[in-house]
Amino acid sequence: MKKQVLIAGGGIAGMAAALGASHAGWDARLFERAAVFSEVGAGVQLGPNVVRRLQAWGLQKALQQVAAVPQQLVARSALSGRVLASAPLGQSMVERYGAAYVTIHRADLHAVLHSAAQERADIYINPGQEVTELLGTERVTTIRTSANKVVEGDALMLADGVWSKLRAAVLGDPSRPRVSGHLAYRALLPMADIPVGWRSNEVTVWLGPRMHAVHYPVRRGEMMNIVVIVEGPVPQDLEQWDHAANAQVLEQALADCSSNLQDLIRSVPAAGAQWRLWPLSDRAPIQGPDAMAQGLVGLIGDAAHPMRPYLAQGAGMAIEDAAELQRALAMDDLDIGLRLRRYALNRWERNARVQARSIRNGNIFHATGPVRWGRDLAMGMLGSRLMDVPWLYSGEGSSASTL
Incomplete structure (x- = not known):
């Protein structure tokens, strides 16, 4: 009899987890609070480390139909506008890392994953049903949904994001x-x-x-995604992440x-377009495998390791998680708890490293005074060498291969 994993959350992490489980030969039952599956937000950058997993x-083909493939990464001074450094993308990334560096609208990435999940007979998607309670996680995992349904599975993956309501009960x-x-x-x-x-x-x-600030093409190059990140007072209602933003306030901040x-x-x-405001929240880099799996319950994506966007790897790490989950769930000679333990052991160090590097990059991006001058000088001297990330783009997802 096929094993069954329950998945709490239907965003990018949840859809990727369902695909990983399905490719491992498991049934996947996914539960999402929203009645209609959609993914809000703007653009996402996917490095070759992520694109390789989608190709697998x-x-x-689905990715090519909706994504853009930028040819170059350019860093500029936001004050003077001068170019500080540049690095090739495009074919250069394919030759070096086996896949392209692509930019894509978050909704398009979600749609690619959702469509792929719908095509697989062993993935069962349940919109309008939030996982509200964990009733048991010992010999089997038992959940209750917002529709008051009680469902049993052999394992449970929490993919309910940075504001996960279930994380505390597990960890x-x-x-x-x-x-x-x-x-x-x-x-x-x-x-x-x-x-x-x-x-x-x-x-x-910039x-x-x-x-x-950062901008890049999405939707086959037909649109441009623009993001400006500034330091400032944070709204109180952090969990309501998408706000109408005041263009005048932003323009004043960039005077x-x-x-x-x-x-x-x-x-x-x-x-005639609007700025949307997203206050950024994260957690400290995870300290060990227990932060990604406990018994028959695993965590994936932002539920486990929310990170700042300064390495452009939030969605990417969730997809890498799902690829590692696939490998672990396919280890039929191991008990399920040991499979999830193997998943966590092979993921936590890489995720922690990306979290830490994202924080460090933010400090470098936003540097002031002598640190900013030193940054600009180093970029001018070393150029693309500083902008490439071989340990990230070539890594296979496990701690052994990337650290």
């Missing part, structure tokens, strides 16, 4: 995610509404004191920045 699930950790003090303003514009000089097939990062960057920022309201 047969999703290369015995009642702490809330920590507030970073960083606010992300996000917008999405048709490429035709972008100032002509910035219509490009590049990832451009580095400034206590802020940075000392390059006129080119300011023109790009002003193009958003000029096109």
